[in-house]
Amino acid sequence: MDFLRPDTLAEALTLKAQRPDAVPIAGGTDVMVELNFDHRRPAALLDLTRIAELRSWDADDGTVRIGAGVPYTRIIEELGERLPGLAMASRTVGSPQIRNRGTVGGNLGAASPAGDTHPVLLAAGATVEAASTRGTRLIPATDFYLGVKRHALEPDELITAVRVPATRAPQQFSKVGTRNAMVIAVCSFAVALHPAQNRVGAAVGSAAPTPRRASAAEEFLSAELTSTNQWESPKPLLDSVKRRFGELVAEAASPIDDVRGSAAYRKHALSVLARRTLGWAWQDYSGKVA
Amino acid sequence: MSLTPAELTSAVSGGIGSSPQRPDGNLKVRGEFAYASDLWHEDMIWGATLRSPHPYARIVSIDLTEALQVPGVYAVLTHQDVPGQNRYGLEHKDQPVLAEDVVRYQGEPVALVGADHPETAQRAMKRIKVEYEVLTPVVDMETAVDDTPLHPGGNLVRHVPVRRGDQHAEAEVVVTGRYEVGMQDQAFLGPESGLAVPDEEGGVDLYIATQWLHVDQGQVAAALGRPLEQVRLTLSGVGGAFGGREDLSMQVHACLLALHTGKPTKMVYNREESFYGHVHRHPAVLYYEHGADHTGKLVYVKARIYLDGGAYASSTGAVVANAATLGIGPYDVDNVTVDCWGVYTNNPPCGAMRGFGAVQAGFAYESQMDKLAEALGMDPVDVRIVNAMSEGSVMPTGQVVDSAAPVAQLLKLVKDKPMPPLSTVVDLRDMPGGVSNTTHGEGVVRGVGYAVGIKNICFSEGYDDYSTARVRLQVINGEPAALAHTAAAEVGQGLVTIMQQIVRTELGVERVTILPMDTSIGNGGSTSASRQTYVTGGAVKAACAAVREKLAKLAGGRDPSAVDLVELLGDEVIDETVEWRHRATEPIDPETGQGNAHVQYGFAAHRAVVDVDVELGLVKVVELDCAQDVGKALNPQAVLGQIQGGSAQGLGLAVMEEIQTAGGKVRNPSFTDYLIPTVLDMPPMSIDVLELADPNAPYGVRGVGEPPTISSTPAIVAAIRAATGLALTRVPVRPEHITGT
Numbered sequence A: 001m002d003f004l005r006p007d008t009l010a011e012a013l014t015l016k017a018q019r020p021d022a023v024p025i026a027g028g029t030d031v032m033v034e035l036n037f038d039h040r041r042p043a044a045l046l047d048l049t050r051i052a053e054l055r056s057w058d059a060d061d062g063t064v065r066i067g068a069g070v071p072y073t074r075i076i077e078e079l080g081e082r083l084p085g086l087a088m089a090s091r092t093v094g095s096p097q098i099r100n101r102g103t104v105g106g107n108l109g110a111a112s113p114a115g116d117t118h119p120v121l122l123a124a125g126a127t128v129e130a131a132s133t134r135g136t137r138l139i140p141a142t143d144f145y146l147g148v149k150r151h152a153l154e155p156d157e158l159i160t161a162v163r164v165p166a167t168r169a170p171q172q173f174s175k176v177g178t179r180n181a182m183v184i185a186v187c188s189f190a191v192a193l194h195p196a197q198n199r200v201g202a203a204v205g206s207a208a209p210t211p212r213r214a215s216a217a218e219e220f221l222s223a224e225l226t227s228t229n230q231w232e233s234p235k236p237l238l239d240s241v242k243r244r245f246g247e248l249v250a251e252a253a254s255p256i257d258d259v260r261g262s263a264a265y266r267k268h269a270l271s272v273l274a275r276r277t278l279g280w281a282w283q284d285y286s287g288k289v290a
Numbered sequence B: 001m002s003l004t005p006a007e008l009t010s011a012v013s014g015g016i017g018s019s020p021q022r023p024d025g026n027l028k029v030r031g032e033f034a035y036a037s038d039l040w041h042e043d044m045i046w047g048a049t050l051r052s053p054h055p056y057a058r059i060v061s062i063d064l065t066e067a068l069q070v071p072g073v074y075a076v077l078t079h080q081d082v083p084g085q086n087r088y089g090l091e092h093k094d095q096p097v098l099a100e101d102v103v104r105y106q107g108e109p110v111a112l113v114g115a116d117h118p119e120t121a122q123r124a125m126k127r128i129k130v131e132y133e134v135l136t137p138v139v140d141m142e143t144a145v146d147d148t149p150l151h152p153g154g155n156l157v158r159h160v161p162v163r164r165g166d167q168h169a170e171a172e173v174v175v176t177g178r179y180e181v182g183m184q185d186q187a188f189l190g191p192e193s194g195l196a197v198p199d200e201e202g203g204v205d206l207y208i209a210t211q212w213l214h215v216d217q218g219q220v221a222a223a224l225g226r227p228l229e230q231v232r233l234t235l236s237g238v239g240g241a242f243g244g245r246e247d248l249s250m251q252v253h254a255c256l257l258a259l260h261t262g263k264p265t266k267m268v269y270n271r272e273e274s275f276y277g278h279v280h281r282h283p284a285v286l287y288y289e290h291g292a293d294h295t296g297k298l299v300y301v302k303a304r305i306y307l308d309g310g311a312y313a314s315s316t317g318a319v320v321a322n323a324a325t326l327g328i329g330p331y332d333v334d335n336v337t338v339d340c341w342g343v344y345t346n347n348p349p350c351g352a353m354r355g356f357g358a359v360q361a362g363f364a365y366e367s368q369m370d371k372l373a374e375a376l377g378m379d380p381v382d383v384r385i386v387n388a389m390s391e392g393s394v395m396p397t398g399q400v401v402d403s404a405a406p407v408a409q410l411l412k413l414v415k416d417k418p419m420p421p422l423s424t425v426v427d428l429r430d431m432p433g434g435v436s437n438t439t440h441g442e443g444v445v446r447g448v449g450y451a452v453g454i455k456n457i458c459f460s461e462g463y464d465d466y467s468t469a470r471v472r473l474q475v476i477n478g479e480p481a482a483l484a485h486t487a488a489a490e491v492g493q494g495l496v497t498i499m500q501q502i503v504r505t506e507l508g509v510e511r512v513t514i515l516p517m518d519t520s521i522g523n524g525g526s527t528s529a530s531r532q533t534y535v536t537g538g539a540v541k542a543a544c545a546a547v548r549e550k551l552a553k554l555a556g557g558r559d560p561s562a563v564d565l566v567e568l569l570g571d572e573v574i575d576e577t578v579e580w581r582h583r584a585t586e587p588i589d590p591e592t593g594q595g596n597a598h599v600q601y602g603f604a605a606h607r608a609v610v611d612v613d614v615e616l617g618l619v620k621v622v623e624l625d626c627a628q629d630v631g632k633a634l635n636p637q638a639v640l641g642q643i644q645g646g647s648a649q650g651l652g653l654a655v656m657e658e659i660q661t662a663g664g665k666v667r668n669p670s671f672t673d674y675l676i677p678t679v680l681d682m683p684p685m686s687i688d689v690l691e692l693a694d695p696n697a698p699y700g701v702r703g704v705g706e707p708p709t710i711s712s713t714p715a716i717v718a719a720i721r722a723a724t725g726l727a728l729t730r731v732p733v734r735p736e737h738i739t740g741t
C-alpha cells in the first residue's frame, strides 16, 4: 500500500487525478476501522492532514465555509453560535478522542446513513464543495447522498469544504441511541428554521438507505406557519401541528429492522424527535422575535 | 509460641485493611502496562485461526494446497496435526482443538496458519478451501433436548432438580411468570492472546492471559500429547476476564504452531474474533410460580429454568447447579421445586461469567418478588424482608447457612438512603438519551426498584478446591524481605496487592515481592467464583504461618516478636510452600438436589433510581446504590471497585448488553453494536460495606466480586417497571419493549 502525503491541496488533487483509487484519509476514524477489520484494502492512502487549506474555516456573505479537515471539537468550540445545528450534531459524535480527530469531510466521505452531520446539513441547506484538477463544483447536500455509503463525488474529486448558511435562527439536532453517549444513531433528526425564506428544513438520519429530507413535513409546516403569519408573530404551536409534523417526518423514513432497532421503533421515535425538536426550536424562535 | 498477626500489623504500612497502591495501577492508566497482546519474541511468527462461517455443518473436505504456497507461510494445520487428544473441556472433554468432520457453532476453529506476518497469515487463510455441507442448526434451548442430537450423548448437558418440603403445597396468593435473559458477553478489553516458545527438547513455554494456569496446562498437555513438565505456562498481562478466560481459546493452537514450526508463535485475536473466541453468559428462559400467604410469607416456589449452553459444554454443568441451588434467592421457603436444564444447541458456546447461573435466576426470582408484592399490595422491600433468610436458615438443598446472612439488613440499608433530588435544571448528561439531546424533560418518569441476591463463593459440589503458596523470608541488604509465589491468576482484580498485604501483615515486613505467576509452583485454582482472596489469600496466610513457625524455632525459647527480625534471621533463608483448602463441600443428590454443596454465601442488595423517557424508551440510571457484606474488607478500595464494576456489568445486562443471534449466527460481534455502559450510563454509587466476619474463612473474608452483579440487573428493571407500569420480562430491556414498537 502506498501512503501519499501531499502538503498542499493542489498536490493532493494532482495525486488524486493520477491515482483515483487512492483512498483519502482525514481523521481516519472511519478509514482505520475499515483497515483494521480488513473490510478494505486500498492500493494507496492519500493523507489529507498536512493540507492547511482543509483545516480552516471562514465566514462571509452569510455562509460559513468549513474546511473538510476541521475536526468536530473545533466546530463545537468555534462555530456553536453561527451553526447551532451542526455544533449539536458534532457534540453527539463518538467520544472526545473521536471528536478531536473526526471531521465533517470524513463524515461526508463515508456517507453512512447513520452519520450525525448529514441531517443537519440537509435541513440547513448546506452545499458540499468538491474539487479536482478539473475545477471546483458545488453539490447541494440534497444531491450528495446516492445510496448506502455512496455519494456524488467523482473518482478524481476531493471534498474541500462544506458551506453552511450562517444563521441566528434556531436549529435542533437529536439522535436516539441505546446508550447515553458514544453510540451510533438508531435514528436521528434535524430541524432548521429559515424565517428569512418562510421555510422550515427537516431531515432524517439512519432511517433510510441515505440521510434524507422530510420534504412533505417541511412543506406542511412551512405552509402552516406562513399561512397563519407566524413568522412575524409566533404563537405557541398547536399540538395537532406538532403531531402532524411528526407523522410526516416518520413517513419520510423507510427504515429496516436491524440489531440496533426495529423499523417500527425508528418511525415512532422519529415522530417523537420531530415533535420535541420543533417545540424547542419554536419556543426559542418565539423568544427571539418577541 | 508463634508470632501473632496483630502484633506485627502495626509495624508496617500497607497491611490488610488498608488500600495500598496497586503495582499495576499507574502503568495501566498511562497505557504502559504490558498485556499479553504486547508479547514479543525475536524471530516469532504469527498464528491465525480459520473459523467456521456456519453454526452447524459437515466438513466435506479441506484443501490446504494454495494456502501452503503463500510465501511466508510456515505451517497450515488441521485436526490431523493434533498429536494428542483432539478433545478438551472444563467439565466434559467434548470440544475439538480443531474441528474434524463437523462444526457445531459459527466461529469454531477449523484450521491454523503460522506465517511471518499477521497479514500473510490472513492471506493464506483465505486460500484454505473448506467445503461444507450446511445442516439445520438447533437453536431453541427449550426444545433442544428432543431435537437433532449434536453430541453422542444427546443434547442434555445436565439436569439438576431440587426438591424440598411439600411438592403439592398450595397458597392463597399465587404469581407466575416467564422470563428471558439475553446472551451477555464478558467484554473484557484485552483480547485473547499469548506467545508459545518451543524449547529444544520438544517442550513449550506458553505466556498467556488466562484465569487458571494449571487447568490450561493440563488441557494443553493432553492435546499436545506431552507430559506436563514439557508444557510450562506463565501468566502474561491479563486485560480482564469475568469468566471468559476459563476455557481454552488459542492456548493449544499457539503451542501446536510453535512445536510444528520450531518458532516462537504469537496469536492475538481482534475484537470481532474475540466475540467468537470465548464463551458467553448462558441465555435463559425461566418459568416461575410463587405461592404466599396473605402476609406475604412464601409458602412455595416452583421454577423451571432452561440454560442455553451452546455447542460445547464448557462449565454448563456447574452453572446449572448454581441456577438450581440458588434458584429461589436469599429467602426462607419450606417447599421448593426447582428444575434446571443446561442444553447443547448450535448457538455460541456459553460458560462462566461473573454471577455464573445466579444472575439468570436472580432476574427471575426478584421479578417474581415484585410481582408478589404487587399482588399483595405490599411494599416490595417489605415482602422481601418478610421472607429474608438469615444465619441459621436452611437452603432448598438442606444446607444450613452457618455464617452471616444479613439479607434484611442489606435491604434496609439501601431503602433508608436519601432519595436523589429531581433535577431542576436541564443538563443533557443527566437525561435519558444523554448528550444526544432527545429530551429536555419531556416524557421522563422516575422509578425506583429494589433487589437482593445470593451467590455461592468458591467451588462447590465436592470439588477439591485449593491453592498453593510459597513464601520466602530472608535478610536482603540488611532488611527483612519476603517473597510470595503462587500460580493464581491476577486478571486485574488486584490479587497481587492482596497477597502483598497479607504477607506484610503476617510477617511484619515492609518489603514484599510477588513472583510472576506460573506453573513452576502448584495449582492456584481458578480466578473465578469470587474465590482468590479467600483461597489463595488463605494459602499465602498459611504459608506465612509456616514461616513464622520456623522463626519461632530460630528464636529458641525467646519471644520472636520481641527479637529484631534481622538479627533473628541472620543468614537463614526460610522458604515454605503450603497447599491450603477451604472446608470441604459435598455433591448434591441427583434426584433431590440435597447436600452441603456450597462453601460460603455472599449477599448484596441494590436500590436503583431511574429516569425513563417513556415515549422513546430510553433509560438513565440516576442512582444505583448498593449494600454488601464482605466479611472483612482486606483492601477497602478494591472492595468498592469490585462492587462498582459488578454493578456496572449488571446495569449493562439490564439495559443494553446482548449478543444477538439469528439461526445460530452472531449479529453484533463488535463494540459498535455490542454496547457496554459508559461513564454517562453508570451513575456514581453510594455503597455500604458490612464486615460481618465468616468464622470459617481466613480473616473472615467473604467473596466480593459476583454478588453485586446479581442484584443490580433486577433492581434496575424493577425501577423501569415502576416508571412505566410495564411487565418487562426480558433483559436487556430494549427501547422497543418500553414503547411497544
Ligand SMILES: Cc1cc2nc3c(=O)[nH]c(=O)nc-3n(C[C@H](O)[C@H](O)[C@H](O)COP(=O)(O)OP(=O)(O)OC[C@H]3O[C@@H](n4cnc5c(N)ncnc54)[C@H](O)[C@@H]3O)c2cc1C
Pocket (backbone or CB within 6 Å): A023, A024, A025, A026, A027, A028, A029, A030, A031, A032, A033, A048, A068, A069, A092, A093, A094, A095, A098, A101, A102, A103, A104, A105, A106, A107, A108, A109, A110, A114, A115, A116, A117, A157, A158, A159, A160, A182, A183, A184, A185
Ligand atoms: C469509536 C467511534 C465512534 C464514532 N461515533 C460516531 C458518531 O457518533 N457519529 C458519527 O456520525 N460518526 C461516528 N463515527 C464515525 C466517524 O468518526 C465519523 O464518520 C467521522 O466524521 C469521520 O471523519 P474522519 O475525518 O475521521 O474520516 P476518515 O476516516 O479519514 O474518512 C472517512 C471517509 O471519508 C473519506 N474522506 C475523508 N476526507 C475526505 C475528503 N476531504 N474528500 C473526500 N473523501 C474524504 C475517506 O476516504 C473515507 O472514505 C465513529 C467512529 C468511531 C471509531
